[in-house]
Amino acid sequence: MNAVPATDPRPHLSTATSLPELFRRVAAARADAPAVHDDGRTLSYTELDVASDRLAGLLVRDGVRPGDLVGLLLERSADIPVGILAVMKAGAAYVPLDPTYPQERLRYMVADAGITTLVGRADQAADRGLTGVRVVAPYSDEADLPVPPGLDLSGDEPAYVIYTSGSTGNPKGCVVTHRNVLELLRGALPLFEVGPEDRWALFHSFSFDVSVWEFWASMATGATAVTVPLRIAQSPTDFLDLLAAQKVTVLGQVPSVFRSLAMAYENADRPELALRYLVFAGESIDLDTVGAFLKAYPGTAPTAVNMYGPTETTVYATHRVLTGTDFDGAVRSPIGAGLPHLGLEIRDEDLEPLADGETGELLIAGSGVAVGYLNRPELTAERFVTLDGPAGPRRYYRTGDLARKLPDGSFEYLGRNDQQVKLRGFRIELGEVEAALRTHELVRDAAVTVVTTLAGAQFFVACVVMADDAPEKPAAVLRQHAMAVLPRYMVPDRYQVVPELPLTGSGKLDRRAVHTLATPRPASARPAAG
Known part of the structure; x- marks a missing residue:
């Protein structure tokens, strides 16, 4: 595995208090380096910085203020990184509105979040019945645009609100702060030997929180994010071609989706790829498929990493590098040990701690735990609880996942304890x-x-x-x-x-x-x- 380059911009992580501040520092250090590759074009860090500045200026001019929630109705392209950065530079938080979602769901999310401004195409918003909101195009040819204010963010401000499935029949918005994401990066990135020369696939929908890791981990290391258009993401053969052509080195996959990619790889006679890391999350890992892929991989096989984490604890909570012991062992879903910034515990139905090896509900505490659910105080109080921990009272998120702690201190995922399921990476x-x-x-x-x-x-x-x-x-x-x-x-x-x-x-x-x-x-x- 390659060592982390001496020019690695990750030291900015130790001092940045917000995501826009982190990006600006990296962009200054990596000005002409490629930041985002998008279906035939590439934006340098400077170009991405300028494009997001211009959009942030438009948003501020149109009335967006710090603390607002701004919808992003955008296709999978460089428009999403531009939109995310612009909303944050305006001091607001973004709400992903996947254009493939039904009209009724999109309208509900816009109303529930109180969104009055969204970034996207006016005709697409109208087609989906999103009326009564200002629609701002992601790019503008206007010559004179206001410069977005250089906001001094503390890090406790919301960065995004991602809607997840809700048990009452309506989705619920999870509020995640800048500090939550920064702590994820500080805790998880040291576990990967990645740097500016890596190329990360932006494979997942930005409505799926794995996209937060894919984008910000690549930006924090000064690397290149390679967008995967929807038409390519839905075709394993075309996606395989993109991985080869763009020399993607870091790829995140939901196990059930990876099965199709592994099959396409075999059918194509195992073309040469540049993969260094395969990161799995979203559902129980398919050890047989991953093991067979790695065994058949010509040359140096990528490092396979299994990670676990709910949206409410900011993308990931655990990390495990998979080895032959895992592929040949009796544990079928090894999710690894908790990330450094989090504390994981197994508790019983009365929320009392259980001994190692016993099965119970997995609770997570630490600086990755989100604010809670938007406009859902009762549900927030139910799922985010303060309990006595090993070092005193702590705020925990009740995952609803069953797990047990293994002798080596890592965890095994065992399924759900309620009426929620994980299917193809989605809860x-x-x-x-x-x-x-x-x-x-x-x-x-x-x-x-x-x-x-x-x-x-x-x-x-x-x-x-x-x-x-x-x-x-x-x-x-x-x-x-x-x-x-x-x-x-x-x-x-x-x-x-x-x-x-x-x-x-x-x-x-x-x-x-x-x-x-x-x-x-x-x-x-x-x-x-x-």
């Missing part, structure tokens, strides 16, 4: 999907679950109780309805009509029985057709 509240399905006039009731086949494939299955006048095969109708009100990653893959939903003895939904209903039986056990 999904089952109740939100069920509530959306029940809004269809032909649906009397619905329950959803994740089914894993013997081959390891995962499917999101909806068991639905239909009205008497519903079509015999309603899957197409239900899928169309779900896609109109939910992001694509929350739309069930399969729809199974049932006469009624199974209940427990106390009258509650029996989720274990729902899972059994949704799980395909072996062909020999199925009744004859008709």
Whole structure:
């Protein structure tokens, strides 16, 4: 592995108090170096600094003030880095509005966050019903624009609000500060031997918080961020070509997505790649697929790292470099030890500490723990709790994840303890999907679950109780309805009509029985057709 270059700009991390300050310092040191490569064009650090300054000036002129929330309705391109930096330079926080989301969800997020200004295309905003907001284009040809104020930020100001799935049927916004992100960078970057010569793939949607790490880790080290347009991200073959052509060295992947990339790599006869790091997160790692990829990789294989962390603790909370011991061992989801700026504990249902080796809920404390949920004081109080810790009272985030502490001090992820699941890297509240399905006039009731086949494939299955006048095969109708009100990653893959939903003895939904209903039986056990 290459050593970190002597010109590495990471020392700026030790003194910067905000993300715009960090970027300006790195940009001054790396002025002509490539900052962002975007589908055929490259912006230097100076060009990215100037472009974001101009947009920040437009935002301030149009009334954006420190503390405001500004929506970013942008396609995957250099417009996103420009927009993120501009909003922060104006003293505001950004709210990612993925253009692929349904109109109803986008409108809800804009209203819930109180967004009055968004960066994007006016026609695209209008098409999605986002009226009553100012729309500012990410670039302007105006000659005289105000210079954004050089704000003296303390670091406790919100940097972004990312909406995650909500159990009440509506998504909830998680408020993350500049200090939260800076502490992530200070804690995690020393665990990677990366520097200005690296090229990081901006693969994930900016509505997924892994994008925060991809962008800011690359900027903090003076490296190059390579944007991955949506059309390429959705094609493993095209993405493989991009990785090779752009000599990407650091790649983050959700395990289920990586399976498709690994297959494309084999089908293409293992083309030469420049990968140095493969970083996995978002769901339980597929050790078999990763191990086979590394074993077949010609030359020096990249270092595979498994990381874990909820949005509420700022992207990542753990780190583990995977070795042969992991690939051959009995622990199927090793997530590693906690990052230096965080404290991880396993507690029981009464929030009492458990002994090492016992299974319980994972709680996380430290400087990465977010402010809480936007306009959700009761939910914030429920999930962010102050408890007695090893060194006195601390504020913890209750992850809702089950885990256990291993003898070496690292952790094993064991799944969820509530009605939330992780699927293809996204956290999904089952109740939100069920509530959306029940809004269809032909649906009397619905329950959803994740089914894993013997081959390891995962499917999101909806068991639905239909009205008497519903079509015999309603899957197409239900899928169309779900896609109109939910992001694509929350739309069930399969729809199974049932006469009624199974209940427990106390009258509650029996989720274990729902899972059994949704799980395909072996062909020999199925009744004859008709």
